[in-house]
Amino acid sequence: MDKPARHSTSSFAIALVGAALMLAALWPARARADEHWVGTWATAAQPAFPGPVANDAGRTLRLVVHVSIGGGRVRVRLSNTYGRTPLRLDAAHVARRSRGADIDPASDRALSFGGRPGVVIAPGASVTSDAVALDVPALSDLAISLHSTAPLVADTTHALAQQTSYVTRDRVDATGAAHFPPARTIDDWPFLTGVDVAAADATAIVAFGDSWIDGDGSTPGANTRLTDALAARLQRAGGACPRVAVLNEGLIGNRLLRDSPAHRQPRSPDFGSALGESGLARFDRDVLQQPGANAVIIHLGTNDLGLAAGVAPAGDLPTVDALAAGYRELAARAHRAGLRAIGTTLTPVEGVVVLPGYDTPAKEALRQGINAWIRTAGAFDAVIDFDAIVHDPAHPARLLARLASADHLHGNDTGYAAVAAAVPLDFCAR
Numbered sequence: 001m002d003k004p005a006r007h008s009t010s011s012f013a014i015a016l017v018g019a020a021l022m023l024a025a026l027w028p029a030r031a032r033a034d035e036h037w038v039g040t041w042a043t044a045a046q047p048a049f050p051g052p053v054a055n056d057a058g059r060t061l062r063l064v065v066h067v068s069i070g071g072g073r074v075r076v077r078l079s080n081t082y083g084r085t086p087l088r089l090d091a092a093h094v095a096r097r098s099r100g101a102d103i104d105p106a107s108d109r110a111l112s113f114g115g116r117p118g119v120v121i122a123p124g125a126s127v128t129s130d131a132v133a134l135d136v137p138a139l140s141d142l143a144i145s146l147h148s149t150a151p152l153v154a155d156t157t158h159a160l161a162q163q164t165s166y167v168t169r170d171r172v173d174a175t176g177a178a179h180f181p182p183a184r185t186i187d188d189w190p191f192l193t194g195v196d197v198a199a200a201d202a203t204a205i206v207a208f209g210d211s212w213i214d215g216d217g218s219t220p221g222a223n224t225r226l227t228d229a230l231a232a233r234l235q236r237a238g239g240a241c242p243r244v245a246v247l248n249e250g251l252i253g254n255r256l257l258r259d260s261p262a263h264r265q266p267r268s269p270d271f272g273s274a275l276g277e278s279g280l281a282r283f284d285r286d287v288l289q290q291p292g293a294n295a296v297i298i299h300l301g302t303n304d305l306g307l308a309a310g311v312a313p314a315g316d317l318p319t320v321d322a323l324a325a326g327y328r329e330l331a332a333r334a335h336r337a338g339l340r341a342i343g344t345t346l347t348p349v350e351g352v353v354v355l356p357g358y359d360t361p362a363k364e365a366l367r368q369g370i371n372a373w374i375r376t377a378g379a380f381d382a383v384i385d386f387d388a389i390v391h392d393p394a395h396p397a398r399l400l401a402r403l404a405s406a407d408h409l410h411g412n413d414t415g416y417a418a419v420a421a422a423v424p425l426d427f428c429a430r
Contacts, residue, residue: 035073035131035198035200036198036199036200036202036292037075037196037197037198037199037291037292038069038071038196038197038198038199038202038203038204038245038291038292039194039195039196039204039245039247039290039291039292039293040067040068040069040070040071040136040195040196040197040204040245041065041066041067041068041142041194041195041245041247041248042077042193042194042195042206042247042248042249042290043065043158043161043189043192043193043194043248043249044158044193044214044248044249044250044251044276044282044286045079045081045082045156045157045158045193045286046082046156046157046158046159046251046274046275046276047082047155047156047157047260047272047273047274047276048082048154048155048156048157048159048274049159049271049272049274050271050272050274055151055152055153055154055167056151056171057148057149057150057151057171058147058148058149058171058172059147059148059152059167059168059171060145060146060147060167060168060172060173060174060175061145061146061147061152061165061166061167061186061190061191062101062143062144062145062165062166062167062174062180062183063143063144063145063146063165063189063190063192064097064141064142064143064163064164064165064166065141065142065144065163065189065192065195066139066140066141066163066223066228067136067138067139067140067141067142067195067197068138068139068227068231068234068245068246068247069138069197069199069202069231069242069243069244069245070135070136070137070138070140070197071136071197071198071199071202072133072134072135072136072197072198073131073132073133073134073197073198074094074109074131074132074134074136074142074195074196074197074198075111075128075129075130075131075132075195075196076092076094076111076128076129076144076192076194076195076196077126077127077128077129077192077193077194077195077196078092078119078121078126078127078128078129078146078191078192078193079121079125079126079156079191079192079193080121080122080123080124080125080126080155080156080191081124081125081126081156082124082155082156083121083123083124083153083155083156084123084153084155085123085153086120086121086122086123087120087121087148087152087153087156087191088118088119088120088121088148088149088150089118089119089120089121089146089147089148090117090118090147090148090149090173091110091117091118091145091146091147091173091175092110092111092113092117092118092119092129092144092145092146092147092175093108093109093110093111093144093145093175093176094108094109094111094132094134094142094143094144094145094195095107095108095109095134095142095143095145096134096136096137096140096141096142096143097140097141097142097143100180101143101166101179101180101183102178102179102180103143103177103178103180104178105178107134107135108176108178109132109133109134110132110175110176111129111130111132112129112130113127113129113130114130115130126193128196131198136197138235138242139231139232139235142195144192144195145174145175145176145177146175146191146192147173147174147175152190152191154188154190154191156190156191157188157189157190157191158188158189158192158193158251159188159252159274160188160211160214160215160216160252161187161188161189162187162214162215162216162218162219162220162221162225163187163189163220163221163223164185164186164187164220164221165185165186165187165188165189166180166183166184166185166186167183167184167185167186168180168181168183169181169182169183169184187220194247194290194291196291196292197245199243199292201240201243202243202244202245202292203243203244203245203292203293203294203295203427204244204245204246204247204290204291204292204293204294205230205244205245205246205247205293205294205295205296205297205427206247206249206286206287206290206293206295206296206297206339207226207227207230207246207247207248207249207250207296207297207299208249208250208279208283208286208287208296208297208298208299208300209249209250209251209254209279209297209298209299209300209344210250210251210252210253210254210255210299210300210302210303211250211251211252211253211254211409211410212226212250212299212302212347212386212410212411213225213226213227213248213249213250213251213297213299214248214250214251214252215227215228215248215250215416216252216405216409216410217404217405217406217407217409217410217411217412217415217416218411218412218413218416219413222413224413224416224417225248225416226411226416226419226420227246227247227248227250227420228246228416229416229417229419229420229421230246230420230423231245231246233420233421233423234246234425234428237425237428239428239429240428240429241425241428244427244428245292247290247293249286249287249290250299251275251276251282252275253271253274253275253276253303253307254275254276254278254279254300254303255275255278255279255300255301255303255304255307256278256279256280256300256301256304256323256326256327256330257278257279257280257304257318257322257323257326258278258304258312258316259273259275259276259277259278259281260272260273260274260275260276260277261275261307261311261312261313261316271311275303279298279300279326279330280326280329280330283330283333284333287334287339288333288334288337288339293339294338294339294340294427295339295340295341295342295427296330296334296339296340296341296342297342297344297384297423298327298330298331298341298342298343298344298380299344299386300326301323301326301327301346301370302346302347302349302367304316304317304318304323305317305318305346305363305366305367306349306352306355306357306358306359306363307355307358308363309357309360310355310356310357310358311355317363317366318366319366320366320369320370320373323370323373324370324373324377324379327343327374327379327380328379331343331379331380331381340381340382340427341379341380341381342380342381342382342383342384342423342424342427343374343379343380343382343383343384344374344383344384344385344386345371345374345375345383345384345385345386345387345388346367346370346371346374346386346387347386347387347390347391347399347411348364348367348387348390348391348392348396348397348398348399349363349364349367349397349408349409350364350395350397350398350408351398351408352407352408352409353406353407353408353409354407354409358409364397371387382424382426384419384422384423384424385422386419389403389418389419389422390403390404390411390415390418390419399411399415400415402414403415403418
């Protein structure tokens with residue numbers, strides 16, 4: 001009888017130790033499950049422009065991004081939203097970028113997806129990597145490297161990166177390479193849609209809109225988009241502002257009410273569907289699903305006016321009432337999700353040299369009408385008067401020359417900085 005009793009006691013002790021070890025192992029996982037994630041960088045997914053999008057099998061992409069706030073743990077979001085076939089990735093890494101295509105080797109971290117080094121992303125789907133420990137300083141550059149032994153068909157991308165990224169020349173897994181092999185460069189962000197950090201005390205403001213938000217006209221590689229200027233201003237502001245991330249969900253050519261123009265006019269660019277879904281269609285995905293967001297800046301409508309009767313049919317030209325209804329809908333959705341909605345006026349376009357028929361007296365009258373509505377209707381929690389900041393006082397239908405890029409449609413670095421300086425910072429305390 002003694003032997004079974006001793007065996008039972010021993011078994012009980014072993015089971016007790018095993019249970020304790022299991023609880024110890026589960027405790028960090030539970031703590032991490034309670035982490036508060038905030039986006040520190042983001043971009044809008046869009047369909048690829050017409051033309052070749054396939055990359056030879058076995059290449060590695062190294063995509064460079066500029067974050068807003070910092071953190072000690074990081075995860076990456078990838079998208080196959082517009083893919084027609086499954087996207088296979090065999091390896092992915094994240095690291096601090098040193099310069100060019102190179103990284104700080106001490107910062108290199110292999111990413112996993114549900115504990116596995118690779119992932120297959122179904123058409124229309126997105127994934128978020130497992131978190132890794134990595135010291136990410138505010139306003140720093142990260143490099144996200146992706147490798148596949150299968151062809152990478154970049155049906156889902158972001159076209160206007162204003163940032164140089166890299167592709168290996170040889171068929172090699174270079175995701176962890178400190179010195180990236182000699183490469184060709186690209187100026188878009190295939191598959192990558194977000195980088196998040198764990199930060200209990202942080203929030204994010206999402207800038208949602210068209211090419212003014214996207215940064216068209218800013219200096220490539222200089223991180224001087226409106227959102228970059230705002231992120232830098234928040235870091236300098238003190239108080240709670242340095243813990244507010246800025247996420248860029250701008251998209252060139254984007255319209256509030258309609259998707260990318262399907263109608264082709266003679267001698268007009270063939271955009272296909274590349275200018276993306278309407279602001280109304282993509283708002284929930286690109287704004288409401290952003291981790292940690294508590295406010296949104298909305299800047300859409302210029303292309304609803306400008307593209308009509310040019311790239312798009314004349315019947316696409318909206319009324320003031322139609323645009324106003326669209327703005328009210330976005331503000332209502334933001335409020336239901338607990339976000340503050342900040343509206344913006346539409347900037348002048350006279351003299352634009354980009355697209356035929358973009359600038360007409362009738363469209364200017366509509367712009368003035370919708371700006372008057374934005375300023376006075378009370379649909380938004382606050383309004384940033386982009387128009388008042390950047391128009392030429394002597395010629396209000398034009399951008400002030402020192403704030404305008406060469407196309408007379410977008411801001412330049414100085415123009416974007418001027419607008420960022422006018423953003424109210426009371427959202428920092430929310």
